[in-house]
Amino acid sequence: MQNHSDHYQQNFALLDWVPLLVVFAVALTYFAAVAILRKKNGNWNKWRAVSFLIGMLMLGAALLPSLMRWAHTDLKGHMVQHLLIGMYAPLFLVLGAPITLILVSLPVKAARGFTALLRSPISAFLSHPVTAFALNIGGMFALYLTPLYMAMHTKPYLHFLAHVHFLAAGYLFTWSMIGPDPAPKRPGHSVRVGVLFISIAAHAFLSKFMYAHLYPINSIHSSEEIREASKLMYYWGDLAELLLLIALFTLWYQKRSSNKLGLGLKTGIG
Amino acid sequence: MNKTGVQEGLFRSMQAAGLVGIGVMAAVDEIIFHQVLSWHHFYDRSTTEIGLLSDGLLHAAELVAIVAGFFLLLDLKRSRSLDKDRAWAGFVLGLGGFQLFDGLIDHKVLRLHQIRYVDNLLPYDIAWNLVGIILLLLGLYLTKRAISKERKKPFC
Numbered sequence: 018m019q020n021h022s023d024h025y026q027q028n029f030a031l032l033d034w035v036p037l038l039v040v041f042a043v044a045l046t047y048f049a050a051v052a053i054l055r056k057k058n059g060n061w062n063k064w065r066a067v068s069f070l071i072g073m074l075m076l077g078a079a080l081l082p083s084l085m086r087w088a089h090t091d092l093k094g095h096m097v098q099h100l101l102i103g104m105y106a107p108l109f110l111v112l113g114a115p116i117t118l119i120l121v122s123l124p125v126k127a128a129r130g131f132t133a134l135l136r137s138p139i140s141a142f143l144s145h146p147v148t149a150f151a152l153n154i155g156g157m158f159a160l161y162l163t164p165l166y167m168a169m170h171t172k173p174y175l176h177f178l179a180h181v182h183f184l185a186a187g188y189l190f191t192w193s194m195i196g197p198d199p200a201p202k203r204p205g206h207s208v209r210v211g212v213l214f215i216s217i218a219a220h221a222f223l224s225k226f227m228y229a230h231l232y233p234i235n236s237i238h239s240s241e242e243i244r245e246a247s248k249l250m251y252y253w254g255d256l257a258e259l260l261l262l263i264a265l266f267t268l269w270y271q272k273r274s275s276n277k278l279g280l281g282l283k284t285g286i287g
Numbered sequence: 288m289n290k291t292g293v294q295e296g297l298f299r300s301m302q303a304a305g306l307v308g309i310g311v312m313a314a315v316d317e318i319i320f321h322q323v324l325s326w327h328h329f330y331d332r333s334t335t336e337i338g339l340l341s342d343g344l345l346h347a348a349e350l351v352a353i354v355a356g357f358f359l360l361l362d363l364k365r366s367r368s369l370d371k372d373r374a375w376a377g378f379v380l381g382l383g384g385f386q387l388f389d390g391l392i393d394h395k396v397l398r399l400h401q402i403r404y405v406d407n408l409l410p411y412d413i414a415w416n417l418v419g420i421i422l423l424l425l426g427l428y429l430t431k432r433a434i435s436k437e438r439k440k441p442f443c
Binding site: 210213214215216217218219220221222225226229255258259262263266267269270273274 | 335336339340342343344346347348350351354355357358361362365
């Protein structure tokens with residue numbers, strides 16, 4: 018436990034603020050793009066912008082040096098940080114449709130290249146709900162049930178990579194489920210509900226398993242702390258997935274309406 | 288709306304609400320008896336880990352049932368096919384149906400789990416199934432009442 022806080026204090030205080038600066042820069046870019054789009058008489062749904070801002074604020078909160086310090090010593094802090102980075106920020110960020118913003122902001126040739134990339138088989142594979150699920154949940158199982166957790170604590174670069182993974186995997190998963198950005202090869206509603214169903218079950222199981230068997234083991238955390246942290250993981254993770262489920266069915270509901278209108282008047286409408 | 292359209296709406300109202308009822312009862316069961324009281328898991332015939340896994344699946348299923356059923360009801364409401372009386376009847380039938388199915392099939396036929404692992408299980412079984420039966424009877428009564436109300440209404 019001695020070298021634990023030692024190695025952390027050795028870092029320059031300035032480096033602690035780099036992640037926040039990156040977050041700020043990305044947010045600035047987004048809003049600059051929106052402003053430019055508006056000037057070109059383009060439209061951008063203001064609620065998408067609000068959602069992206071909220072997501073960025075959550076990400077920023079998760080990367081505050083004070084929260085990082087809390088997360089470093091207290092598993093509860095770690096959970097709060099990962100819930101923000103891996104579940105709640107992605108939800109709001111994805112709804113901000115940044116990829117669509119990129120597409121409409123890029124010059125035509127670049128936009129076409131980007132679209133081609135998004136339509137590629139590799140992209141379809143990576144952004145498939147099952148792949149995203151595996152990366153997301155697989156990452157959690159690997160982190161908490163293997164020596165990876167302690168390794169992450171002693172090696173700052175691993176810690177950084179873990180954060181990046183959680184953000185990327187969480188974003189990818191959320192996007193595969195409810196991303197408003199164009200996704201021509203995305204599987205239908207039933208497949209996504211099925212994957213989310215498994216994800217909810219896996220997440221619930223993992224947090225309860227951690228509670229019962231006090232994972233991550235051989236860590237600096239007390240049993241009491243692990244139990245509190247796994248409870249946070251269970252309840253708040255559950256809520257995040259419930260929100261995702263509601264968003265998923267909202268999309269279904271909206272699509273159903275446009276389907277019905279497209280087919281002309283069916284029994285029941287007006 | 289034609290007659291079959293109306294009847295379809297009535298049945299769908301019960302179906303969607305029934306789904307919500309099943310989900311809600313499963314949630315009540317899971318939260319109170321699995322989590323708070325820790326009396327049993329859904330599948331108790333293997334290790335505790337498998338029990339936890341089965342509870343995770345149950346939890347996921349109840350959430351999906353509640354959300355799906357809710358949005359199905361919203362969809363019916365939007366297309367003016369939602370019948371509130373039938374929906375309430377369906378909801379209560381869902382509550383009771385799940386309870387009784389669990390009490391008889393899960394506990395006694397499939398023997399996936401028991402309510403509580405005590406010597407005198409009988410009072411628990413009786414209470415559980417009694418609640419299920421009462422809810423089912425209430426649901427049937429509500430259905431009957433909805434039907435008699437419909438008979439008095441002219442067709443639109």
